[in-house]
Amino acid sequence: MAEDWRIFAYGALAVALLVWGxxxxxxxxxxxxERNAEPRSQKDTNTPLEVAWTVAPLLLVIALFVLTAHIxxxxxxxxxxxxxxxxxxxxxxxxxxxxxxxxxxRGTAANPPEMVLPIGEVASIRVTSSDVVHSFWIPDMxxxxxxxxxxxxxxxxxxxxxxxxxxxxxxxxxLNHALMTFRVRVVAPAAYERWRKYEATQ
Amino acid sequence: MSAAEAVRVTAPERHDILSWIxxxxxxxxGVLYMATTLLFMAVAGLLAMAIRTQLxxxxxxxxxxxxxxxIFTLHGTAMIFLVIAPFALGxxxxxxxxxxxxxxxxxxxxxxxxxxxxxxxxxxxxAGAATNEGAASAGWxxxxxxxxxTISTGLGQDFWIVGVAMVSVASIMTAxxxxxxxxxxxxxxxxxxRIPIFTWEMVATSLLIFMAFPSLTATLLLLFxxxxxxxxxxDPAFGGSPILYQHLFWFFGHPEVYVxxxxxxxxxxxxxxxxxxRPLFGYTGMVLSAFAIAGLSMGVWAHHMFTTGAVNNPFFxxxxxxxxxxxxxxxxxxxxxxxxxxxxxxxxxxxxLGFLMNFLLGGVTGVMVASPPLDFHAQxxxxxxxxxxYTIGGGSFFALFAAIYYWWPKVFGWRLDERxxxxxxxxxxxxFNLTFxxxxxxxxxxxxxxxxxxxNAGALPLLNxxxxxxxxLMLVAAVAFVANVVVSARRREPAGDNPWHGYTLEWATxxxxxxxxxxxxxxxxxxxxxxxxxxxxxxxxS
Numbered sequence: 001m002a003e004d005w006r007i008f009a010y011g012a013l014a015v016a017l018l019v020w021g022x023x024x025x026x027x028x029x030x031x032x033x034e035r036n037a038e039p040r041s042q043k044d045t046n047t048p049l050e051v052a053w054t055v056a057p058l059l060l061v062i063a064l065f066v067l068t069a070h071i072x073x074x075x076x077x078x079x080x081x082x083x084x085x086x087x088x089x090x091x092x093x094x095x096x097x098x099x100x101x102x103x104x105x106r107g108t109a110a111n112p113p114e115m116v117l118p119i120g121e122v123a124s125i126r127v128t129s130s131d132v133v134h135s136f137w138i139p140d141m142x143x144x145x146x147x148x149x150x151x152x153x154x155x156x157x158x159x160x161x162x163x164x165x166x167x168x169x170x171x172x173x174x175l176n177h178a179l180m181t182f183r184v185r186v187v188a189p190a191a192y193e194r195w196r197k198y199e200a201t202q
Numbered sequence: 203m204s205a206a207e208a209v210r211v212t213a214p215e216r217h218d219i220l221s222w223i224x225x226x227x228x229x230x231x232g233v234l235y236m237a238t239t240l241l242f243m244a245v246a247g248l249l250a251m252a253i254r255t256q257l258x259x260x261x262x263x264x265x266x267x268x269x270x271x272x273i274f275t276l277h278g279t280a281m282i283f284l285v286i287a288p289f290a291l292g293x294x295x296x297x298x299x300x301x302x303x304x305x306x307x308x309x310x311x312x313x314x315x316x317x318x319x320x321x322x323x324x325x326x327x328x329a330g331a332a333t334n335e336g337a338a339s340a341g342w343x344x345x346x347x348x349x350x351x352t353i354s355t356g357l358g359q360d361f362w363i364v365g366v367a368m369v370s371v372a373s374i375m376t377a378x379x380x381x382x383x384x385x386x387x388x389x390x391x392x393x394x395x396r397i398p399i400f401t402w403e404m405v406a407t408s409l410l411i412f413m414a415f416p417s418l419t420a421t422l423l424l425l426f427x428x429x430x431x432x433x434x435x436x437d438p439a440f441g442g443s444p445i446l447y448q449h450l451f452w453f454f455g456h457p458e459v460y461v462x463x464x465x466x467x468x469x470x471x472x473x474x475x476x477x478x479x480r481p482l483f484g485y486t487g488m489v490l491s492a493f494a495i496a497g498l499s500m501g502v503w504a505h506h507m508f509t510t511g512a513v514n515n516p517f518f519x520x521x522x523x524x525x526x527x528x529x530x531x532x533x534x535x536x537x538x539x540x541x542x543x544x545x546x547x548x549x550x551x552x553x554x555l556g557f558l559m560n561f562l563l564g565g566v567t568g569v570m571v572a573s574p575p576l577d578f579h580a581q582x583x584x585x586x587x588x589x590x591x592y593t594i595g596g597g598s599f600f601a602l603f604a605a606i607y608y609w610w611p612k613v614f615g616w617r618l619d620e621r622x623x624x625x626x627x628x629x630x631x632x633x634f635n636l637t638f639x640x641x642x643x644x645x646x647x648x649x650x651x652x653x654x655x656x657x658n659a660g661a662l663p664l665l666n667x668x669x670x671x672x673x674x675l676m677l678v679a680a681v682a683f684v685a686n687v688v689v690s691a692r693r694r695e696p697a698g699d700n701p702w703h704g705y706t707l708e709w710a711t712x713x714x715x716x717x718x719x720x721x722x723x724x725x726x727x728x729x730x731x732x733x734x735x736x737x738x739x740x741x742x743x744s
Contacts, residue, residue, distance in 0.1 A: 004575045005646075012566035019533055023558050026540040030478065031547065039479035041542035042740070049538075050487050050531070057530040061523040061569070068523075068573040069516050075575050076515075092353075127511075132348040133444055135509060135582060139648025142579035146510045148445060149347060150438025153511035170509070170582045170650050172341050174348060175267045178653035 001142045004071050011064075075143075079156050082124035084117065084192075090127070090134030090147035090169065093176035103199035109179035115167070116185050117159050118192035126154045135170030138184055144170045159186040215717055226310035227717060228295050231317050233613060235292025238321055239285050245328070246280035247680060249273045254637070254673035257666050260658035270654035271339035272331065272358070278342030279362065282462065283369045284324040286598045290465030291320075291376050293605055294404040296613065298380060300708035301398040303389025303726065305718040308382040316376040323368030330361030338362035341652060343455070344425065346436030346447040351429040360429065367422045370415045377408035377415075389707070391726030398706045398729065399475075399488055403468030406492040407461050413500060414457035421450040445512050452503035460499040462594055463561075464492055466601035467532060470554045473604050474536055476704045477551040478543025481730055484535040491528035498525045508577045515574040522572035529565055533558070548702070549623025553604035556631050560596025564589055567642065582652075585645025591638045603630070603683075611697030615713040619693070622686035629679035636672025640665040705730035 030036065085100035094108035097115050107113025117123050127136050129147035137144035138157075145155050169180035187195070215221075222230060252273050256265040265273065295313065299306055307313045331337040335356025340349040349359055384397065384405050397405075425447070427433035434440035436447045475482040482488060501521045504513040536558060545551065567589040571577050580586055603626075611617045644665050649656060656662050700709035709732055711720050724731045 001575050001579070004573070005579070008570045008573060008576055012570055016562055016566045019537075019562055020559060022537050023540075023555070023562075026537050027545065027555055030540055030543045030545050032544045036544050039543045042481060043542070044481040044483050044485060044539075046484075046538070050484055050534075053534040054487075054527060054531055057527045058524075061526050064569065064573065065516075065520050065523050068519055068575065071575045072515060072519075075578070132353060133345055137582075137648075137650070139579070139583075144509050144578055144581060148510060148512070150443065151445065151512065155511070166648070168648070168650060172345075172348070172582070172650075172652040174339075174353065175271070177650075178267070178655050 001071070001075065004067075005142065007067065008064075076155065078154060079122045079124065082122040082156060084121060084123035086115065086123060086125050087152075088125055088127045088136055088147065089130055090136065090173075090180075091130040092132065092174055093169075093180040095136075095180075095182050097182075099196065101200075102196045103202065105199075107182060109176045109181070112181045112183060114183040114185055116187060116192060116195050117157070118189040119159050119162050119186050121158065121189060121192075123157045123159070124154060125157055126152050128152045132173050133171050134173050134180070136167070137170035138165055138167045140165040141184075146171055159184075162186050162188070224314075226306075226314050228299050228307045228310065228313060229613075229715065229719075231313050232292045232294075232296030234317055235295055235320070236289055238317075238324070239289040239292060242280050242284040242324055243289075244680075246277050246285055247677075249277040249280070251673060251677060253277060254670040256654060257656070258670035259667070260656050260663045262655055265654060267654045268336065268339065271341075271652070272337040274652060275338050275341050275362075276328065276331070279327055279338070279366065280324070281594070282342060282458070283366055284320075284327070286462045286594055286602065287373065287458075288320055288369070289602055289605075290404075290407070290462075290598075291316075291373065293469070293609070294380055294400075294407075294465060295376070297609065297708060298383060298401050298404060299387065300612075300711065300715060300719055301401045301706050302384060302387060302392050303707050303720060303723050304383060304387035305720070307379050308387055309379050312375055313379050316372040316379070319368050319372035319375075323365045323370075323372060326361050326365030326368065328365075330356075330358035330365070333357040333361065343451060345451075346425060346428065346444050347438075349425060349429075350437065360426065363422045363426050363429075367419055367426075370419045370422070373411050374415050374419075377411035380404050380408045381412075389723055389726060391731075392707075395486070395489075396726060396729045399471040399482055399485065400465070400468035402489045403464045403471075403492050406496045407464045409493075410457045410461050410464070410496050410499065414454045414461070417450055418454035418458075421447065421454065424450070445507075445510060448507050448510065449504070452506045455506065456503040457496075457499050459590070459593070460495055462598050464495065466557070466598045466605075467492065469601045469605045469608070470536065470557050471532075471539075472704075472706070473550050473554040473608050474539050476608075476702050477546045477548060477554075478540050479546075479703070480539055480543045481705075481733075482535070483538035483541075484531070485729060487531050488535055491531040494528040495525060498528070505572055505577070508574045509581045519572055519574050523569060526565065526569050533562065533565075546702075548607065549618070549620055549627055550604045550607035550702075552624060552627045553600050553607060556627065557597055557600040557604065560592055560600060560631075560634065564592030564594075564597055567592065580645060582650055583645035584641045584649045584651055587651045588638050588641035588645060591641070595638065596634055600630070600634075603627070608702065609708075611701045612708055612713045612715070615697055616690065616694040617697050617701060618690045619686050622682060622689065626679055626682040626686060629675060629682055633672045633675030633677075633679055636675060637669045638672070640668045640672075644669075700732065705733045707731060 087098040089096040095113050096106045098104040105113045127145050127147045129149045134147040135144045165184045167182040167184050256262045337358040340354050424435045428435050434442045436442045504518040505522045507513045508515050571580050697713045710724050724735050
């Protein structure tokens with residue numbers, strides 16, 4: 001998805017620079033001066049030009065859509081038998097992470113919980129909420145999914161980098177919204193198994 | 203002298219307070235509307251200063267969470283419902299009848315009703331601050347269940363619902379007036395394809411209001427029923443649905459953002475055309491693209507819900523992308539209007555140019571967030587905050603000031619000072635970009651919107667400090683504007699009927715215009731009747 005961000009950001013910048021250039025060129029070139037005291041033309045239509053600047057952007061956005069649809073299909077694909085499955089419950093103001101065949105981690109704004117994930121393995125995350133709408137967001141993984149009461153929403157996460165990442169609530173949920181954080185610790189699969197078995201006995 | 207004119211002479215205009223309260227004159231209602239929105243803007247702007255002061259440093263202690271939540275809720279609500287949209291309604295109130303050569307609006311008393319309902323709606327929203335638990339604090343979106351009585355227990359939320367509903371109904375009545383007036387009150391010769399572009403954009407805006415605002419009114423009513431009458435419409439514990447709230451809200455909410463921008467597309471089109479001395483390029487395309495934008499905007503609402511996992515993302519993504527096409531048409535037409543012109547850089551023209559530069563960034567970043575994989579990160583982050591401030595702030599707000607500098611001489615009969623106007627513009631431009639450009643990066647670095655505090659880590663402290671400095675620069679710009687009004691009001695430099703060499707009918711009458719607008723109309727044979735008068739040989743025979 002970082003790739004997607006790069007394509008869109010550079011594309012947006014390129015289009016913006018082109019149009020900014022045209023605007024500024026026209027703004028400077030056609031400013032009123034002694035030599036340019038009167039407008040030199042009263043022409044107000046040019047059909048071929050108008051068709052061109054309708055069709056070209058249309059083709060561009062169709063291309064962007066195809067790209068988007070491909071990436072989104074990958075992002076939203078769900079594995080048939082994910083090795084890790086975690087039920088996430090957001091509440092004012094904290095999170096519960098319930099592992100299938102594993103521990104249940106609970107934490108609050110004052111004492112944020114930690115989600116441990118094995119690197120390179122698919123984790124199926126199923127998000128819901130106990131009160132208002134929250135959003136499960138891991139900025140470093142460029143992804144969030146809303147936690148909506150009365151609805152379970154599933155997505156797969158396959159961490160590719162070891163380390164500890166900050167997670168937080170992305171949807172405004174009242175007084176302690178700013179403090180509703182959690183941590184995601186990505187470790188080697190063996191370390192994950194040790195953690196899971198140890199926590200399960202606690 | 204016609205009979206109608208004779209009647210006017212025997213009924214001189216009154217200027218006491220009672221005459222303003224009881225007025226049904228579209229121009230006075232327009233002035234009341236615009237003056238009211240500028241006062242609301244001052245309040246909403248000061249609320250923004252409080253937000254930026256709190257966020258200037260990490261772990262800020264200026265405001266606590268509850269105060270902060272009320273402040274950003276009121277800031278958003280006021281800017282959207284009480285400033286940017288109704289200023290356009292006030293401006294259109296003033297300008298539409300003049301542009302189409304009409305004596306007044308089609309329903310003058312309905313028009314007055316709209317204004318007073320709008321004013322009191324706005325006051326009710328703010329009055330919530332005087333209740334025990336303070337003003338509404340669930341954001342301008344008031345998502346259920348956060349806005350339900352179980353969570354938001356205070357009366358402030360109810361004040362908010364009632365106030366916004368009043369503003370919503372007032373907007374629908376005003377839109378009705380605009381469409382009726384434009385369709386049946388045009389002067390002889392003012393055919394559909396000669397209607398000035400600002401009026402066209404207001405017709406498109408009015409149609410959007412018809413379609414979107416009833417959904418807002420219904421949503422607010424349902425929320426009120428939930429809160430006070432045990433409705434459970436949005437309560438999942440009783441089979442209700444928070445997702446339903448979001449659908450209903452955004453079915454209004456996305457067309458609303460085009461209600462916030464289409465009028466200002468019209469303003470910028472008029473200003474650029476006048477100050478380049480050329481007709482608006484691609485007039486037909488400009489009108490059609492306004493309606494294309496309006497139509498498409500009815501089918502994009504769920505792009506605000508990509509991260510819910512409950513909507514058909516590809517459909518809403520594609521329709522959102524498509525809006526870039528008619529918007530692009532407008533940009534190219536504005537550039538071609540300037541091309542071959544002789545551009546006079548007045549304060550109004552500078553603001554229009556600022557609009558083009560800023561809005562473009564809002565537009566291309568809008569295409570980015572219309573892509574769901576990007577939105578999964580950007581949604582509800584400062585990236586989105588930056589994006590919509592570049593459209594509503596860098597766009598509409600800049601065009602709003604272009605409109606003030608452009609039509610001020612017509613409304614008051616005297617000019618604003620151009621030198622102070624330019625100072626006002628450059629300070630606003632610098633302050634605006636300093637404030638909002640860093641926010642794109644804050645969002646990418648993971649700062650959620652609507653947080654009252656953030657930790658002292660990474661780039662966020664620096665970016666936020668820059669943004670706050672920019673906000674204070676905008677405050678200085680606002681002072682420059684007020685100074686301009688005060689200084690110019692003392693000087694009262696006469697404007698004349700047509701200070702800018704405008705082409706549309708409002709410049710054919712006196713400044714300010716008489717009570718029923720025109721003593722005599724020029725012949726209307728094109729979209730630029732006054733240009734035809736000045737250039738009788740070149741005038742089109744169409």
